[in-house]
Amino acid sequence: MKTMTAKEVETQLNEGKTLNIIDVRETDEVAAGKIPGAVNIPLGLVEFRMNELDKSKEYVMVCRSGGRSGRASQFLESQGYNVINMAGGMLDWEGKTE
Template sequence: MKQITAKEVEAMLEKDPSLNIVDVREVDEVETGKIPGAIHIPLGLLEFRMQELDKSKEYIMVCRSGARSGRASQFLDYHGYKVINMTGGMMFWEGPTE
């Protein structure tokens, strides 16, 4: 599974704010702030909403610590999606939130 750090994602967003980011945290967690532009799909709904994602694009998966996004990455990878897990999750995010 491909991985990326929060710092690397932040640097990439500065160059390209149209990155495809999927936040798999629960609703109450996202209410505390998410990466600007991130798509919110709670992990429990990913199986039912994965068709909303485009297999030709690459997605950076995010959660609180990197564990749930890791599971989401494995699941989507198995189904033919291009994904990268953000290690450390939002606990290590120092960039802006919305």
Template sequence: MKQLVPSELEALIRQGKDLTIIDVRETDEVATGQIPGAVNIPLGLVEFRMHELDKSKEYVMVCRSGGRSSMAANLLESHGYRVINMTGGMNEWEGAIK
């Protein structure tokens, strides 16, 4: 599985890269702030909502510390999706939040 650190993701966002970020934290966690433009799909729902995702796109998975996003990335990757896990999660994110 591909991985990147929060500062690398922030740099890609600043460069205007076309990214789809999926935040797998629970709704109450996301309410404290999330990366602008990220889509919230809690980890427990990823399996049931993966049909909404496009296999031709690459997705960046985000959570609080990198553990749940890694699990989501593994699940999606096993079904043929292209994913990148953001290690360190929102705990290490220093970029903008909404």
């Protein structure tokens, strides 16, 4: 499983790179702040909503600490998706939130 640090994600966003970010936290957690542009698909719904994702794109998976996004990454990878887990999750995120 590929991983990226929160700092690496922030740097790429600041450089203007478009990242497809999927936040797998629960809705109430996301309400407290998410990475701008991130799409919320709670972990329990990933299996049912993966048809919304494009296998030709790369996705950065995010959660609170990196555990749930790691599970989502492993599952999506096993289904043929190109995913990167943001290690450390939102606990390590120092960039802007919305």
